[in-house]
Amino acid sequence: MATDKIRRDLPKIAEAYDRVIIDGPPRVNSLGRAAIIASDFVLMPVLPSALDLRATVQTVELLDEVAGTMKDENSFHAAFVLNQKRPNTVVARDAAGALSQFSYPTIAQAITQRVAFAETIAQGTTVVENDPAGTACQEMRNLIREIESIAGANAWTRISHMEIVLRSAHHSHKRSALAAQA
Numbered sequence: 001m002a003t004d005k006i007r008r009d010l011p012k013i014a015e016a017y018d019r020v021i022i023d024g025p026p027r028v029n030s031l032g033r034a035a036i037i038a039s040d041f042v043l044m045p046v047l048p049s050a051l052d053l054r055a056t057v058q059t060v061e062l063l064d065e066v067a068g069t070m071k072d073e074n075s076f077h078a079a080f081v082l083n084q085k086r087p088n089t090v091v092a093r094d095a096a097g098a099l100s101q102f103s104y105p106t107i108a109q110a111i112t113q114r115v116a117f118a119e120t121i122a123q124g125t126t127v128v129e130n131d132p133a134g135t136a137c138q139e140m141r142n143l144i145r146e147i148e149s150i151a152g153a154n155a156w157t158r159i160s161h162m163e164i165v166l167r168s169a170h171h172s173h174k175r176s177a178l179a180a181q182a
Contacts, residue, residue: 006034028058036066040076041151044104045083045111048095056080060102077151081143082110105150109142 006022022035036042044059046052067076080099085092092110099106111117116127116136127136 006031006038010038028062032059033062033066036062041147042076042078043107043147044078044080046080046095046099047084048082048086048089048092053095053098056099056102060104063104078104079147079150080104080106082106084113085110086113107143107146107150109139109146111139111143112136 010022022039042063044056046056063078067078070076080102082092082095082099085095096106096110112135114136116131116134120126120130123130127134127140131137
């Protein structure tokens with residue numbers, strides 16, 4: 001979906017689905033900006049690395065700009081989630097500390113670096129389909145619960161996130177649509 005069409009076409013697309021997920025680019029550009037403007041909730045996966053943390057500054061500046069232009073600032077929500085986290089490492093703790101300096105919350109449920117996620121992408125499936133009782137699936141369910149606690153249970157109409165690995169969290173819900181993929 002081209003950037004100028006996202007805002008125009010998204011309401012029509014959303015009518016046929018319970019939730020629409022926009023998988024936007026992991027960088028600040030016109031498509032990312034359009035996806036953020038069209039969203040009620042922006043999930044920002046961040047790798048626990050110095051490069052990702054530096055790039056996050058630009059994304060936060062854009063989020064602040066977009067939030068400031070909204071008529072109802074309470075209708076716009078955003079949060080970070082550590083992605084591909086390696087548990088019990090200094091870099092993961094440092095990344096969580098760095099994210100806490102921003103005005104947006106960090107979801108407690110990090111997405112751990114797991115073989116299960118790589119396998120599902122290669123197979124074209126999800127962790128929910130492959131192992132519904134598995135740890136990776138539980139991480140996704142916890143992530144969804146935390147998003148709902150931040151943005152409200154009914155905030156699933158338009159969600160923007162910037163990393164494809166999280167698609168597994170949403171694929172298990174009936175009638176979901178991937179509206180844009182960059």
